[in-house]
Amino acid sequence: MKQIHYLTPGPTGLYPTVKQHIINALEQDICSISHRSKKFEEIFQETTHNLRLLLGLPSDYHIFFTGSATEIWDRIIENLVEKTSFHLINGSFSKRFYNTARELKRNAFRYEVEFGYSPAVDEISIPVGVEVICFTHNETSSGVAMPLEDMYKLRSRYEHMIAAVDAVSSMPYPSFDYSKIDTVFFSVQKGFGLPAGLGVWLVNKRCIEKAKDLHSKHVCIGSYHNLISLEEKSKSNQTPETPNVLGIYLLGKVAEDMLTKGLDTIRKEIDLKAQLLYDFFDNHSYFETFVKNKEHRSKTIIVVNSPKPASELNRRLIEENIQIGSGYGKYKESQIRIANFPGTSVETIECLIKKLKEL
Amino acid sequence: MKQIHYLTPGPTGLYPTVKQHIINALEQDICSISHRSKKFEEIFQETTHNLRLLLGLPSDYHIFFTGSATEIWDRIIENLVEKTSFHLINGSFSKRFYNTARELKRNAFRYEVEFGYSPAVDEISIPVGVEVICFTHNETSSGVAMPLEDMYKLRSRYEHMIAAVDAVSSMPYPSFDYSKIDTVFFSVQKGFGLPAGLGVWLVNKRCIEKAKDLHSKHVCIGSYHNLISLEEKSKSNQTPETPNVLGIYLLGKVAEDMLTKGLDTIRKEIDLKAQLLYDFFDNHSYFETFVKNKEHRSKTIIVVNSPKPASELNRRLIEENIQIGSGYGKYKESQIRIANFPGTSVETIECLIKKLKEL
Numbered sequence: 056m057k058q059i060h061y062l063t064p065g066p067t068g069l070y071p072t073v074k075q076h077i078i079n080a081l082e083q084d085i086c087s088i089s090h091r092s093k094k095f096e097e098i099f100q101e102t103t104h105n106l107r108l109l110l111g112l113p114s115d116y117h118i119f120f121t122g123s124a125t126e127i128w129d130r131i132i133e134n135l136v137e138k139t140s141f142h143l144i145n146g147s148f149s150k151r152f153y154n155t156a157r158e159l160k161r162n163a164f165r166y167e168v169e170f171g172y173s174p175a176v177d178e179i180s181i182p183v184g185v186e187v188i189c190f191t192h193n194e195t196s197s198g199v200a201m202p203l204e205d206m207y208k209l210r211s212r213y214e215h216m217i218a219a220v221d222a223v224s225s226m227p228y229p230s231f232d233y234s235k236i237d238t239v240f241f242s243v244q245k246g247f248g249l250p251a252g253l254g255v256w257l258v259n260k261r262c263i264e265k266a267k268d269l270h271s272k273h274v275c276i277g278s279y280h281n282l283i284s285l286e287e288k289s290k291s292n293q294t295p296e297t298p299n300v301l302g303i304y305l306l307g308k309v310a311e312d313m314l315t316k317g318l319d320t321i322r323k324e325i326d327l328k329a330q331l332l333y334d335f336f337d338n339h340s341y342f343e344t345f346v347k348n349k350e351h352r353s354k355t356i357i358v359v360n361s362p363k364p365a366s367e368l369n370r371r372l373i374e375e376n377i378q379i380g381s382g383y384g385k386y387k388e389s390q391i392r393i394a395n396f397p398g399t400s401v402e403t404i405e406c407l408i409k410k411l412k413e414l
Numbered sequence: 415m416k417q418i419h420y421l422t423p424g425p426t427g428l429y430p431t432v433k434q435h436i437i438n439a440l441e442q443d444i445c446s447i448s449h450r451s452k453k454f455e456e457i458f459q460e461t462t463h464n465l466r467l468l469l470g471l472p473s474d475y476h477i478f479f480t481g482s483a484t485e486i487w488d489r490i491i492e493n494l495v496e497k498t499s500f501h502l503i504n505g506s507f508s509k510r511f512y513n514t515a516r517e518l519k520r521n522a523f524r525y526e527v528e529f530g531y532s533p534a535v536d537e538i539s540i541p542v543g544v545e546v547i548c549f550t551h552n553e554t555s556s557g558v559a560m561p562l563e564d565m566y567k568l569r570s571r572y573e574h575m576i577a578a579v580d581a582v583s584s585m586p587y588p589s590f591d592y593s594k595i596d597t598v599f600f601s602v603q604k605g606f607g608l609p610a611g612l613g614v615w616l617v618n619k620r621c622i623e624k625a626k627d628l629h630s631k632h633v634c635i636g637s638y639h640n641l642i643s644l645e646e647k648s649k650s651n652q653t654p655e656t657p658n659v660l661g662i663y664l665l666g667k668v669a670e671d672m673l674t675k676g677l678d679t680i681r682k683e684i685d686l687k688a689q690l691l692y693d694f695f696d697n698h699s700y701f702e703t704f705v706k707n708k709e710h711r712s713k714t715i716i717v718v719n720s721p722k723p724a725s726e727l728n729r730r731l732i733e734e735n736i737q738i739g740s741g742y743g744k745y746k747e748s749q750i751r752i753a754n755f756p757g758t759s760v761e762t763i764e765c766l767i768k769k770l771k772e773l
Contacts, residue, residue, distance in 0.1 A: 061446040086609040087420040122481020125638050125655035158637040250445040252611050252658025278517040279484050296484035299611025
């Protein structure tokens with residue numbers, strides 16, 4: 056059977072080692088072990104250990120697992136925001152984070168910029184009383200990545216506020232200074248190239264303290280997935296509920312594979328592939344890179360205006376066993392989104408460019 | 415490699431067809447398809463169709479997916495209880511449902527009976543104002559199954575209240591009259607013998623209306639997984655978040671396998687295996703069936719007092735490639751729990767009994 060290269064924003068192509076890890080998991084009965092067993096605790100411990108090493112996570116950070124990154128929007132608002140949050144919006148996913156806060160009846164402020172642009176942090180003034188600033192590092196809908204320095208700069212003006220960062224479609228690429236933010240989250244079906252159904256939530260001590268403070272004031276912080284419950288269970292390398300055991304196992308294995316390859320090498324490859332793609336589109340008379348400011352272009356989600364409908368392009372690319380993403384929402388046919396995740400080889404990107412040249 | 419038979423309460427042994435379905439899924443790139451694609455919609459449609467057929471679900475019921483059954487405790491309280499819930503408690507899981515309501519700051523009433531007993535429904539009086547009665551059909555901790563008629567009888571006295579049924583460790587065994595209850599939920603790593611990481615929530619029209627009513631009164635009913643959002647997305651065979659696509663696919667395939675075998679046959683096999691086990695333990699001088707009232711004994715979770723520690727028994731049973739569950743909580747060593755799910759053959763149960771006789 057022919058192998059299709061999925062350069063889609065997620066779910067995406069599996070990281071090259073994943074199929075074998077799944078087969079190994081089946082041989083080791085990973086799906087049948089109890090989530091309260093020593094064996095599960097070892098898996099939890101291995102996965103969090105490998106992730107911590109890979110991401111260079113400081114020791115005051117915890118790693119928790121949820122059903123999805125969407126769930127983490129919920130949990131951040133529930134656990135860290137008693138009344139007021141502030142959202143930088145520049146696309147559909149940052150807007151959904153904002154809408155989550157509103158659905159959870161919080162007083163949510165926003166600073167919104169046009170689709171395809173990154174927030175101009177010097178212009179931003181955050182109201183007194185805001186408890187959490189919600190950043191979206193990589194807007195999966197528009198292909199804008201917010202420069203880390205912009206994030207840190209804004210946060211440094213409001214150090215008493217908690218900084219929450221949605222890095223759903225950029226992890227493990229960004230090299231965060233974790234001392235300048237408080238919580239980061241992502242899902243596994245993007246940069247890690249894993250089956251969907253698992254969210255990963257990195258949380259520092261300050262967040263735990265905030266949740267405990269709210270809890271002590273009898274504010275509702277949720278139930279099984281509140282930070283107190285997650286922290287308590289994680290002390291014994293367990294989760295409050297029966298989790299996606301296979302997903303946690305696979306994440307640990309892929310994190311190990313990435314450690315072996317080296318995150319520096321992975322980042323350099325992503326930089327190289329992104330440069331190949333942007334150079335091609337910038338010098339093409341037909342396609343047009345959507346994000347104009349080069350400083351704001353995502354390395355992992357490349358968005359391009361296409362005169363030919365995205366569905367038509369995909370029909371042609373499938374001849375080369377490549378599938379790319381269509382545009383998001385109203386841009387479904389007029390834009391394409393190319394995922395540039397660690398699992399995609401330079402050769403596949405070169406093959407894509409060659410084929411696009413021919414069209 | 416030797417095959418171990420996991421007769422554990424969940425995660426448990428995989429249903430015999432699951433490994434092949436996982437391999438098929440990998441060949442078909444199920445883990446890489448977009449959750450907004452036609453292909454995913456077909457999977458969602460097939461899974462809900464098969465489940466509907468298998469369970470004999472009426473047309474006014476919806477099928478929704480979550481990250482776990484634990485999540486559904488949360489969502490039931492959020493979506494269906496503005497102020498007051500009522501809980502029948504007879505073990506650790508029914509108590510956690512009650513605790514969830516309290517953590518979510520609801521006014522939760524309870525009727526509690528001793529561990530190993532089923533609620534005496536004639537004695538129960540439910541306060542005025544209660545919105546949802548929370549039943550636990552099958553107490554995974556104690557091995558008590560509440561007779562369906564008891565459930566219907568209590569509910570018939572309070573028809574204006576919503577009846578919510580936790581059937582986590584009994585589905586697909588119980589033959590519910592869905593017109594006499596309003597919502598049922600379960601997880602897939604028990605009776606369906608699937609990898610953990612997916613909850614299934616069956617919801618009738620009345621529940622949707624209640625959630626819409628609360629929403630219109632500006633009561634917070636949660637965000638992405640509130641019933642309005644789940645219903646809206648399910649109309650196009652989608653989910654609000656990127657779900658556990660592989661889990662949904664596998665559930666549909668196993669439901670299809672169960673349809674082929676016939677749920678009647680599966681139920682008769684479970685009855686037969688349960689009878690073999692209870693007969694053995696009832697007539698054994700050493701072991702003692704924990705649940706005294708035969709009407710209240712679970713067919714799917716058999717709990718037994720064991721003079722020999724559960725860990726010691728498991729060390730011996732592993733010689734026959736069998737693993738059983740230990741007791742729950744403080745009964746960890748003094749009780750054993752044997753899962754009698756559809757995936758376990760009569761032969762495996764006979765082998766277990768033979769080995770226990772020798773010990």
